[in-house]
Amino acid sequence: MRGRSVRSLLWLGLYAACASALADASAQQAYCEWQSADFAIASPLCGLDGDPARGRALAADSHGGNCLACHPMPIDEEPFHGTIGPPLQGIGARYSAAQIRLRIVDEKQLNPMTIMPGFYRDPALANRIAGEFWGKTFLSAQQVEDLVAYLVTLK
């Protein structure tokens, strides 16, 4: 009886270890390489599909994409939009999904002086990144695709 409970405890421990490893993998997917051409990234990151509703929530979330920190946006239920970046109303009429993708992923490719962080820039390029963010991008590939899917709807 005693041996059995010890064994089940061991199994439980192994299961917990696997589950947390899986959770880590889904929270921070491995970095997918991307290619830019003609000031755009034509293919979706890691080949993922975006969801505009999730993208809208992420744009307003101050612990998520937090686009509102710098950009005025048509998200009227949230007060205090930033004015550092250009308004994003109508961005879907001005730019294609591929052009918007590069602007989120690494705006510095278009404007080397910009304040805008590269939200899916190669983490190896960061200078003096804090330990807990080593090897990580600001947003996951899925989050970037969700934002692209939302922003193209702003016509």
Next chain:
Amino acid sequence: MTRLLATLMLVTLTLPAQAEPVSGYAFLDDSTREMQDDDFSNPGMVAVDRGAELFHELRDSEVHSCSSCHGENGEGMDIKAIARYPVFNANLGGLVTLQERVNYCWEINLDRFPLTPGSSELIALETYVRHLAKGETVNVQTDGDMAPLLARGEALYNTRFGQLDMSCGHCHVQHQGQMLRGQRLSQGQANGFPEYRLGRGRITSLQQRLTECFVSFRAEPFEEGSPEYDLLELYIMSRANGLEIETPAVRF
């Protein structure tokens, strides 16, 4: 013609305004200004009082406190010299911040174990001494031995750090006056440091503020009292040349 004149006036009015340093005080709402202006409601005055205690403190068998040399109310100190910090002092190894100068006195003249850079005692003493020069104009040396150090400080100021890959200059030069969510970006002037930060609820030295910025960039901060922070403090304080010292300022 009227429109042309108006445009010309606008250009002449805005150009010098951008080059002029503006205190963070100008970016505050009225209630925060009132809090700063009244010594009884300014929460930073607690640090000034704590600094005054340390300034007069005599331990066990000691015969000297800071006030023995510098006067009962610090009147022996030259407020114009306080407004010069950080200074270049070849005898003390080059660049010396006000905290380092206080700590030097603490260790060599009072023969005490030196305080830790960024410790609450050292910040309280810095706040007390800096407060003596309140109203005096910031006047950091920018020529001579200081020139190459300033250039290094400026380079750090414009270096991108962390996962957000931003420099100090991005917010406080390129985008000053713009709104970051509900907060207006100031010029990041240092004339009020050490200052009381309402968001943190504590007196904050300039180098502690730098660490807050580094953490928000998701960058590894430098150590307080490190050469990098000292160079940044030098350059940032020199940007405030011409502004009145407000220590302890109240800021968000």
